[in-house]
Amino acid sequence: LNKVIHIQEKFEQIGELWHPHLLAELNGQQVKAARIKGEFVWHSHADADEMFLVVSGNLTIEMRDRQVQLSAGDMFVVPRGVEHRPVAHEETRILLFEPVGVINTGNTEDTLTRKDLPSI
Amino acid sequence: LNKVIHIQEKFEQIGELWHPHLLAELNGQQVKAARIKGEFVWHSHADADEMFLVVSGNLTIEMRDRQVQLSAGDMFVVPRGVEHRPVAHEETRILLFEPVGVINTGNTEDTLTRKDLPSI
Numbered sequence: 001l002n003k004v005i006h007i008q009e010k011f012e013q014i015g016e017l018w019h020p021h022l023l024a025e026l027n028g029q030q031v032k033a034a035r036i037k038g039e040f041v042w043h044s045h046a047d048a049d050e051m052f053l054v055v056s057g058n059l060t061i062e063m064r065d066r067q068v069q070l071s072a073g074d075m076f077v078v079p080r081g082v083e084h085r086p087v088a089h090e091e092t093r094i095l096l097f098e099p100v101g102v103i104n105t106g107n108t109e110d111t112l113t114r115k116d117l118p119s120i
Numbered sequence: 121l122n123k124v125i126h127i128q129e130k131f132e133q134i135g136e137l138w139h140p141h142l143l144a145e146l147n148g149q150q151v152k153a154a155r156i157k158g159e160f161v162w163h164s165h166a167d168a169d170e171m172f173l174v175v176s177g178n179l180t181i182e183m184r185d186r187q188v189q190l191s192a193g194d195m196f197v198v199p200r201g202v203e204h205r206p207v208a209h210e211e212t213r214i215l216l217f218e219p220v221g222v223i224n225t226g227n228t229e230d231t232l233t234r235k236d237l238p239s240i
Contacts, residue, residue: 004188005195026169026197027219029149049146053127055193068124073175075125077146097217099147 007055011035011093013120018112020096020104021120032096033120034104040086043106050078050098057092061085127175131155131213133240138232140216140224142239152216153240154224160206163226170198170218177212181205 005023010033014021018040020032036059052059052070059070061078062085068076078084086094105113125143130153134141138160140152156179172179172190179190181198182205188196198204206214225233 002197002199004190007193007195024171024195024197026171026199026217027149029147029217031171031195031217051144051146051151070124073127075127075144075151077122077144079122079146097146097149097151 007033007095010120011055016114017091018104019114020117022117023095023120025100028100029097030100030102030117032098032117034094034096035091036086036088036094037091038088041105041108041110041112042083042085043108043110044081044083045078045098045102045106046081048099048102049080050096050102052076052078052086053095053097055093055095057088057090057094059092059094060087060089062087127153127215130240131175136234137211138224139234140237142237143215145220148220149217150220150222150237152218152237154214154216155211156206156208156214157211158208161225161228161230161232162203162205163228163230164201164203165198165218165222165226166201168219168222169200170216170222172196172198172206173215173217175213175215177208177210179212179214180207180209182207 020034024031054070144151174190
């Protein structure tokens with residue numbers, strides 16, 4: 001992983017929507033890339049704050065008491081324990097920053113759960 | 121900090137070159153923004169891997185045995201303990217991801233050392 005990471009090129013290597021892929025690991029944290037479209041599943045991560053950075057497209061992060069809208073170049077941190085549901089009305093490319101070991105659907109077991117984390 | 125962070129707008133709030141400003145904190149890590157131009161100082165961080173993400177411009181990261189070139193949309197991780205010197209021939213805007221408490225010039229005391237970390 002000790003190379004320059006060209007973010008846009010990495011997204012071309014991702015096939016499945018909502019399946020995070022590993023870009024980098026540092027200080028016990030991982031940087032992941034995902035292509036998303038549609039509505040994800042409600043979930044939370046008990047021990048992990050989760051940062052979203054939108055590279056292209058638009059992302060809504062629904063929480064139980066509010067929602068936020070992110071466009072390309074926007075970041076948002078969902079604090080640990082906060083239930084959230086990402087929604088993208090068009091194909092959207094995001095980076096995720098979170099501790100090693102976080103599963104995409106958190107406390108929720110779902111058909112969208114992916115426990116493998118391919119490196120790209 | 122529980123708001124959407126519009127990265128480009130944040131850079132407009134940064135005056136001094138090479139002075140990192142705090143955008144977000146999560147899981148014991150900090151996300152910082154910096155405007156840079158020219159040659160920084162050689163330094164290393166004994167206990168911190170440091171990730172650079174170039175938002176605009178071009179960044180060379182010199183290390184003792186090699187160098188890497190980053191353009192907008194590129195990331196690179198400098199592993200802990202590795203001496204490095206960032207160089208930007210034009211004004212360049214970068215994000216930094218590293219543990220709480222990292223000082224910009226690491227083990228090197230210099231006129232460019234900034235121990236304060238303004239939140240923007």
